Amino acid sequence: MRSPEAILCESLARRFGERDALAGVDLSVAEGETVLITGPNGAGKTTLLRILATVLRPSSGRVAVAGRDLPAGAPDVRRSVGYAGHDALAYPDLTARENLELYAALYDVPDGRVDEELDRVGLDGRRGDRTAELSRGMLQRLALARIGLHRPSIVLLDEPTAGLDADGRDVLRGFLAEPGRTILAATHEPEWFAGLENRLVAMDAGRVTA
Amino acid sequence: MNGRAVRALIRKDVLVELRGREVVPSMAVFVGAAFVLFRFGLGGTELAGGTRAATGMLWVAIVFTALVGLSRAFAHEREGRTWDGLLAAPVDRALFWFARTCSTFLFLVAVQVLALPAFWLFFLQEQAGPSYPVLVAAVLLADVGIACLGSLLAGLASSVRAREVLLPALYLPFSIPLVLTAVRVTTDTIPPQTSGLETLERLGFLALYDTVFALLGWALFEYVVED
Numbered sequence: 001m002r003s004p005e006a007i008l009c010e011s012l013a014r015r016f017g018e019r020d021a022l023a024g025v026d027l028s029v030a031e032g033e034t035v036l037i038t039g040p041n042g043a044g045k046t047t048l049l050r051i052l053a054t055v056l057r058p059s060s061g062r063v064a065v066a067g068r069d070l071p072a073g074a075p076d077v078r079r080s081v082g083y084a085g086h087d088a089l090a091y092p093d094l095t096a097r098e099n100l101e102l103y104a105a106l107y108d109v110p111d112g113r114v115d116e117e118l119d120r121v122g123l124d125g126r127r128g129d130r131t132a133e134l135s136r137g138m139l140q141r142l143a144l145a146r147i148g149l150h151r152p153s154i155v156l157l158d159e160p161t162a163g164l165d166a167d168g169r170d171v172l173r174g175f176l177a178e179p180g181r182t183i184l185a186a187t188h189e190p191e192w193f194a195g196l197e198n199r200l201v202a203m204d205a206g207r208v209t210a
Numbered sequence: 211m212n213g214r215a216v217r218a219l220i221r222k223d224v225l226v227e228l229r230g231r232e233v234v235p236s237m238a239v240f241v242g243a244a245f246v247l248f249r250f251g252l253g254g255t256e257l258a259g260g261t262r263a264a265t266g267m268l269w270v271a272i273v274f275t276a277l278v279g280l281s282r283a284f285a286h287e288r289e290g291r292t293w294d295g296l297l298a299a300p301v302d303r304a305l306f307w308f309a310r311t312c313s314t315f316l317f318l319v320a321v322q323v324l325a326l327p328a329f330w331l332f333f334l335q336e337q338a339g340p341s342y343p344v345l346v347a348a349v350l351l352a353d354v355g356i357a358c359l360g361s362l363l364a365g366l367a368s369s370v371r372a373r374e375v376l377l378p379a380l381y382l383p384f385s386i387p388l389v390l391t392a393v394r395v396t397t398d399t400i401p402p403q404t405s406g407l408e409t410l411e412r413l414g415f416l417a418l419y420d421t422v423f424a425l426l427g428w429a430l431f432e433y434v435v436e437d
Contacts, residue, residue: 055297056437078300089295091222091286093229098222105218106299130229146295 005064006031006154006182007052012061013206014047021047023206024061031153034176034183036190039203045186046086048203049156052184053083066154079107082147086158088139089146092132096123096142099131100149107150117145121171136163144175157185161192211308215301219309220316226286227317233279237321240278242328244271249332264333265396269352269389271329272322276356277378279317283310283364297435307361307431311424314357322349340399344409348395351416355388358423365434384423391415 007029014022022044029035037045050056052065054074063070066080090099100114118127121141131139140163147155160172169192176183176196187193190200202210227233248267287293296306326349330340360381367377391412398409 050294053294053298055294075300075302078298081298083294083298085291085294087291087294089292090290091226091292092290093226093286094222098225102218102222103295103299105214106296106301108212108214108300 005029006033006066007184008062008064009048010062012048012051012063013059014044014051014056015059020206022051022058025203025206025208027201027208029182029184031182032180033199034181034185034193034197035199035201036193036197037184037186037201037203038188038190039186039209042205043203044206045203046158047206049083049158049184049186050085053081053085053156054078055083079150080152081154081156082150082152083156084140084143084147084158084160086162088131088143090131090139090142093130095128095130096134096145097127099142100145103146104149109150113149117148120148121145122167137165137168140164141168141171144171148175153180154182155184157183157187159187160185161187161189212301212305215299215305216309216312219306220312223309223313224316227313233282234317234320236282237275237279237317238324241271241275241321241325244274245325245328245332261334261337261400262393262397264329265400266393267333268326268329268396269392272318272325272352273356273382273385273389275321275325276314276318276360277381279314280360280364280381281374281377283314283361284368288368293435303432303435304428306435307365307427310361310364311354311357311427314361315353318353318356319350322353334400338401340396342399344413345396345399347413348392348399348416351413351420352388352392354420355416355423356385358420358427359384359388362423362427362431362434365431369435369437388416388419391419 005028007027009025009027012022012025013020025044025048037048039045047056051058051063051070054070054077057071065077068077070077094102096118097114100117101111104111104114118124121144123138123141123145126134126138131142134142140160161169164172173196201208248271287296297303363377363380367373367380370376395409395412395416398412
């Protein structure tokens with residue numbers, strides 16, 4: 001089934017064993033909208049983002065991304081979505097460049113874009129360094145470079161400001177301000193996004209509360 | 211199949227291994243230690259059971275050596291949460307199994323390049339040389355089977371907490387037919403050799419085993435890695 005919203009969740013639930021990580025989330029994000037999700041640790045923000053990124057399957061309810069129902073439409077959705085998790089999703093024994101080359105191959109984008117993205121996030125001087133040697137903030141920048149590789153129309157960010165210094169935050173601000181993207185970001189710092197976001201959504205105990 | 215993605219995934223595994231040196235050195239030490247224990251624990255080159263017992267020890271050692279490597283397969287992905295990055299990518303998830311199978315095969319061959327001559331030196335130095343083409347065919351076919359089966363089960367085990375226990379519990383029973391056949395073919399390669407037809411049948415069985423677990427790995431891996 002096709003859905004006009006960029007992201008649509010209806011009664012979305014996810015259980016881990018006996019625990020309800022999501023207990024009936026209803027959420028709709030229009031194309032081009034920037035929506036922030038806030039809430040305490042364990043509210044279900046990361047689980048929601050992982051389901052939308054097609055990494056996790058929902059237990060019940062309906063979820064659609066880029067007009068495709070998940071999990072059936074996951075293969076089509078993946079090319080439209082860029083997901084930066086709480087961790088950098090980088091191999092510590094590979095260099096920054098080698099990590100991006102791996103993802104460039106998986107997303108079938110030209111290798112030339114790897115250097116473009118490293119330049120854009122200010123890691124051009126560290127491209128040959130193993131990511132084990134990079135700081136948390138640099139890893140966050142690398143994650144931004146990774147999701148920029150395939151120019152996704154929908155971006156899912158989990159705590160994107162964590163560990164970022166002032167320059168890194170400028171890079172993130174520039175990324176978020178690029179037009180034409182739908183952005184859903186989980187954050188504990190909603191005030192930092194002032195002027196960028198369209199809407200704030202609060203979550204608690206696996207549900208959207210406001 | 212997306213050849214570029216497969217090459218990139220294999221390159222990743224090889225680079226991680228070259229820099230981290232976690233798998234191949236551990237496998238080499240394990241197989242070397244196993245040969246030493248067998249040789250001095252079971253009576254040197256004059257083994258009861260002769261050639262068949264020696265080749266049996268070889269394949270038992272190889273299967274357990276592969277287990278050492280397989281226990282680290284997908285460990286980086288799970289521990290570093292890089293799995294999420296791979297799973298979110300727009301490629302068939304069977305490619306992750308296929309690439310891991312190829313890298314496991316490469317690591318196994320790298321260890322055997324050292325282990326097989328050491329085995330002959332330890333246990334069969336008084337025998338005439340083996341039939342090398344048949345021996346190479348048997349080793350490569352058995353390695354493909356070990357890699358196909360092991361990568362599938364390592365993927366399955368990596369998602370559970372007790373993976374160190376689950377992987378051997380699943381892998382060893384399924385590897386029994388492969389070990390029995392590999393032992394017979396390897397014994398066939400050492401004079402006095404059995405008829406070529408029997409050896410061919412056994413090589414055919416190994417190829418069939420490889421095909422079955424290659425198809426299973428390709429078809430099932432998508433479900434194996436689902437959380």
